[in-house]
Amino acid sequence: MEKLRMGVLGCSKHYALRVATPLRESLLVEPYAIASRDAVKAKEFAAAWDFTKPYGSYEDLLADPQVDFVYNPLPNHLHLEYIKKAADAGKPILCEKPLGLNAREAVEAAEYCLKKGVPLMEAFMYRFHPQWRHAKNIVQSGELGTIVSTNGVFSYNNKDPFNIRNIASDGGGAILDIGCYTVSSARFLMAGEPERVTAAITWDPIFKTDTLVSALLDFGGGRVSTFTIGTQIFPYQRVSAFGTGGSLSIQIPFNMYDDVPGKVAAATPLGERLIETEIASQYLLEFDAFAEAVIGKTEVPTPVSDAVANMAVLDAVFASAKSGKWEPVVRC
Numbered sequence: 001m002e003k004l005r006m007g008v009l010g011c012s013k014h015y016a017l018r019v020a021t022p023l024r025e026s027l028l029v030e031p032y033a034i035a036s037r038d039a040v041k042a043k044e045f046a047a048a049w050d051f052t053k054p055y056g057s058y059e060d061l062l063a064d065p066q067v068d069f070v071y072n073p074l075p076n077h078l079h080l081e082y083i084k085k086a087a088d089a090g091k092p093i094l095c096e097k098p099l100g101l102n103a104r105e106a107v108e109a110a111e112y113c114l115k116k117g118v119p120l121m122e123a124f125m126y127r128f129h130p131q132w133r134h135a136k137n138i139v140q141s142g143e144l145g146t147i148v149s150t151n152g153v154f155s156y157n158n159k160d161p162f163n164i165r166n167i168a169s170d171g172g173g174a175i176l177d178i179g180c181y182t183v184s185s186a187r188f189l190m191a192g193e194p195e196r197v198t199a200a201i202t203w204d205p206i207f208k209t210d211t212l213v214s215a216l217l218d219f220g221g222g223r224v225s226t227f228t229i230g231t232q233i234f235p236y237q238r239v240s241a242f243g244t245g246g247s248l249s250i251q252i253p254f255n256m257y258d259d260v261p262g263k264v265a266a267a268t269p270l271g272e273r274l275i276e277t278e279i280a281s282q283y284l285l286e287f288d289a290f291a292e293a294v295i296g297k298t299e300v301p302t303p304v305s306d307a308v309a310n311m312a313v314l315d316a317v318f319a320s321a322k323s324g325k326w327e328p329v330v331r332c
Helices: 013-023 039-048 058-062 076-088 103-116 130-141 174-190 282-296 304-323
Strands: 004-009 029-035 053-055 069-072 093-096 120-123 147-157 196-203 210-220 223-230 232-243 247-250 263-268 271-276
Touching: 004 058, 004 282, 013 029, 013 282, 029 039, 029 058, 029 282, 039 053, 053 058, 058 076, 069 076, 069 282, 076 093, 076 103, 093 282, 103 120, 103 304, 120 282, 120 304, 130 174, 130 232, 130 247, 130 263, 147 174, 174 210, 174 223, 174 232, 174 304, 196 304, 210 232, 210 304
Parallel strands: 004 029, 004 069, 029 053, 069 093, 093 120, 147 223
Antiparallel strands: 147 232, 196 210, 210 223, 232 247, 247 263, 263 271
């Protein structure tokens, strides 16, 4: 099978650190074009990471008829603009999370791509890892009874004023960067949507970004999820689910290594066990799954409606922090 030629917008550190090496093993995706607003930087990145075509502008890449799909890891405030431009060029789009700065932008992106007949998927790579597939299977089997609560923690310590995560105008801050993961994973394990949210946020006095957030998501029927995220505290991550008949915990839920097994701890009245899932690259699995959908002209594995629903919850988190009250999750 001929590989899809991928165009990447921006010389992303994330791409170099986490995506480039796994993709060398892909049978479906070929790194073909890389674009930067700095042509010299694009040439250097192309040489380092196997790209055939370097471009000095994003628009030149999008105009290349050889590009089969676009990967968009640009800063958050540029997602919507370049989703639209890629759709105008007829290119399927795999866009880093979140699709936009709020649910309105996510809806706009989804509707625009639908109108253009172009596939669009939000790049939540964690769901493709075997440890998450196994955790979901355990939940769906009923082994843990009814899941009544989940808890997520995701944090790192980054005080670099030039890092995009600390630039408010670029869509920086904890909620958009990592809160999207804790909300997405809660919705994934609870198999539903929260009805309302209450949250507390600490803001950086200089960056004006949210740096510490704790939230409670009410799924109705006595089912709740909690999460804490931070950008200026000790790095840590964990996701746990608690049911009427047992519990589970994923030790490295999001930034999982691709050279060691995943680990899921499960407990029931029968006892406790530590499940080691197969070694895998969640990024390779994600890109290949997207490519398969594009090649087969089928629905992308993570529908864009999921991205819109996730953003609606993030909007409610921001709203609650502002009002100091429970805020409804407004369906879009």
